[in-house]
Amino acid sequence: MEVSHEKSLIIIKPDAVQRNLIGEIISRIERKGLKIIGMKMVSINDALLDEHYSHIKDKPFFPGIRDFMKSCPVVVIAVDGINTVSALRLLVGATKAWEADAGTIRGDYSLSTQSNIVHASDSVENGEVEVARFFDLPELFTYKKIDTDFIYAEHKK
DSSP states (O other): OOOOEEEEEEEEOHHHHHTTOHHHHHHHHHHHTOEEEEEEEEOOOHHHHHHHTTTTTTSTTHHHHHHHHTSSOEEEEEEEEETHHHHHHHHHOOSSGGGSOTTSHHHHHOOOSSSOSEEEOSSHHHHHHHHHHHOOGGGSOOOOOTTHHHHSOGGGO
16 A cells, blocks of 8 residues: 555534534544644634536535524634544544444544534545645644654654
């Protein structure tokens, strides 16, 4: 398997914020061995939502998603690591949360498509774009984690 060093965006959505799941989600990301390089709580405005959801903004259900995403602040997290996008997609589970495997974030905490706890970048390219959309460069940190040697095999670092 090819090793890829990647960035991904996680959005802890309003349903997770309201249900006090922020710490649980962060804990799962950290326990997986991924490195958080940026994190903040934000209110998302219409312009940012239109950009982030440009692929569905013309759909009839988009106003409901926009209202949901603006219903309270969200937590955005930039994550960095080897094969980060695919690792996070497995960790969060299927978008249709009722189809998500038990043990995944969505599988354990959601039964919805809209209220499905988290957003995770769906490709390496989108990960780069989404992290840049939500974080300015000074908000992203480069540092060596001391556990890296115990997470990745020598030839994968």
